[in-house]
Amino acid sequence: MAENPGTSADASRARHDALARQLAASAAADQEFQTLLRQAVQSNADARQRLDAIEAEVRESAETWPGLDTPAGSRQFQRFLTAKTHEVHRVVSDAATDNQHRAQQARALTRRYQLAGGDGEGLSANT
Secondary structure (H helix, E strand, O other), X not given: OOOOHHHHHHHHHHHHHHHHHHHHHHHHHHHHXXXXXXXXXXXXHHHHHHHHHHHHHHHHHHHHOOOOOOHHHHHHHHXXXXXXXXXXXXXXXXXXXXXXXXXXXXXXXXHXXXXXXXXXXXXXXXX
């Protein structure tokens, strides 16, 4: 029995439309992923820059701190180092929190790729 040509054409159009939607969803996810990666790289570079600045400040202060050879000067330098240690912890903690947030975003994007692909394999890196 011959298949109805209209049904076949409708099925073909439906498949084409589904693939077009899948491609659009994939392209949108790609764009979001690129943005996420750029932001992560910039955020990590900013944190590294802040840590490098703290290190430079500590090194310079260690070389030029007035009265470092006196008890009062040593105590002042110790307070300075304690403050810088807190600053380092804050930078690292903020960076870790930011990285965790971006990891959650990446997982959400991964799920979108899987949904767009239907069975989780439709949008693999090889397609």
